[in-house]
Amino acid sequence: MCTTGGILFAERGLQVDTRYYLTYNRIHKTIRRLAGRILESGFDPDVIVAIGSGGFIPGRIIRTYIDRPILTVGLSYYRKNNKPQEIPKKIQWIDEVENKLSGKKVLLVDEVDDTRVTLEYCLKELLRHGPAEIAVAVLHNKRKAKRGIIPQEISRYFVGEELEDRWICYPWDAKDIDEQERLAREMGQIQKK
Amino acid sequence: MCTTGGILFAERGLQVDTRYYLTYNRIHKTIRRLAGRILESGFDPDVIVAIGSGGFIPGRIIRTYIDRPILTVGLSYYRKNNKPQEIPKKIQWIDEVENKLSGKKVLLVDEVDDTRVTLEYCLKELLRHGPAEIAVAVLHNKRKAKRGIIPQEISRYFVGEELEDRWICYPWDAKDIDEQERLAREMGQIQKK
Numbered sequence: 001m002c003t004t005g006g007i008l009f010a011e012r013g014l015q016v017d018t019r020y021y022l023t024y025n026r027i028h029k030t031i032r033r034l035a036g037r038i039l040e041s042g043f044d045p046d047v048i049v050a051i052g053s054g055g056f057i058p059g060r061i062i063r064t065y066i067d068r069p070i071l072t073v074g075l076s077y078y079r080k081n082n083k084p085q086e087i088p089k090k091i092q093w094i095d096e097v098e099n100k101l102s103g104k105k106v107l108l109v110d111e112v113d114d115t116r117v118t119l120e121y122c123l124k125e126l127l128r129h130g131p132a133e134i135a136v137a138v139l140h141n142k143r144k145a146k147r148g149i150i151p152q153e154i155s156r157y158f159v160g161e162e163l164e165d166r167w168i169c170y171p172w173d174a175k176d177i178d179e180q181e182r183l184a185r186e187m188g189q190i191q192k193k
Numbered sequence: 194m195c196t197t198g199g200i201l202f203a204e205r206g207l208q209v210d211t212r213y214y215l216t217y218n219r220i221h222k223t224i225r226r227l228a229g230r231i232l233e234s235g236f237d238p239d240v241i242v243a244i245g246s247g248g249f250i251p252g253r254i255i256r257t258y259i260d261r262p263i264l265t266v267g268l269s270y271y272r273k274n275n276k277p278q279e280i281p282k283k284i285q286w287i288d289e290v291e292n293k294l295s296g297k298k299v300l301l302v303d304e305v306d307d308t309r310v311t312l313e314y315c316l317k318e319l320l321r322h323g324p325a326e327i328a329v330a331v332l333h334n335k336r337k338a339k340r341g342i343i344p345q346e347i348s349r350y351f352v353g354e355e356l357e358d359r360w361i362c363y364p365w366d367a368k369d370i371d372e373q374e375r376l377a378r379e380m381g382q383i384q385k386k
Contacts, residue, residue, distance in 0.1 A: 024221075025371075052263055053253055053256060060250050064365060064368065069267065071285050072267070091262050092288065100285075172250075177218050
């Protein structure tokens with residue numbers, strides 16, 4: 001599934017695909033740079049919290065560069081009164097959460113900061129458990145007006161890559177990974193970094 | 194980190210690297226076939242449980258083909274009395290686990306079935322919570338004598354790919370993903386499937 005926010009432009013009667021098709025290797029490199037910036041900032045987390053399910057893969061790759069235990073929280077979304085607003089609902093939380101987060105430096109990892117609603121929800125919930133600090137690391141941030149806000153307690157926010165407000169097609173969502181690679185090449189999204 | 198079990202053969206005075214270097218795309222395709230076999234078997238899970246942190250990426254990719262909520266359990270390992278036996282220890286479990294697993298069909302996902310100790314531990318713990326059925330899906334099984342056993346309650350065990358008892362270098366563990374790709378090509382591990 002590509003994340004929402006994309007548009008298809010009609011141009012000369014043809015539909016132009018403006019989505020970002022990303023490869024695993026490009027994302028791996030983005031996360032390597034992201035982890036480097038986190039470490040350079042002096043932030044030394046005790047624990048990684050990955051927001052599921054989008055944050056599972058970025059969180060696991062980050063651990064290759066910042067080797068800390070990974071906890072996860074799982075969220076799903078529902079629409080209230082059929083309105084197009086996504087309301088997060090916990091599908092899994094951290095057991096014995098106070099023990100595991102109290103006084104700890106937490107690196108909260110997600111796939112994309114889109115509307116920011118998920119991040120706001122997670123940050124507020126996690127802050128209730130008395131962590132020493134929470135820093136946010138998102139693989140991608142979409143440049144757009146946000147509906148959610150980052151609570152003022154959060155002073156560190158790291159982004160792997162800034163993207164325009166278009167659909168992002170992640171490789172893990174691809175039914176056909178060869179087709180994903182082909183589209184990524186066509187879109188010029190494979191960067192030789 | 195490459196999983197244990199590998200050996201380096203001395204051959205004509207040179208060390209030959211017998212490790213499996215795997216690419217993300219190869220793994221994505223392996224999981225596509227694995228998911229296909231699970232669905233063809235008639236097993237229709239209610240929930241996926243990914244064993245962390247190795248199962249996070251396989252679990253997330255499986256969800257692209259079998260779209261169910263993912264719960265996670267996190268394990269770490271310690272050595273008892275300095276013996277080379279890995280004893281699993283929970284670092285995260287499922288909150289309200291009885292509610293979430295009782296009467297449910299569970300697809301338990303992990304990266305590799307190596308010694309089988311992790312699987313045995315997880316299966317026994319999860320069986321205590323009264324699921325209707327648990328099926329196991331591992332990305333890789335190593336052909337070797339196992340220290341752990343699959344409890345007799347488990348009748349479905351799915352493997353993405355059978356491998357010899359050698360080190361497996363997963364792409365998510367690669368510090369340098371270009372080097373991983375190069376080594377995978379050299380080892381002839383990139384399959385055009």
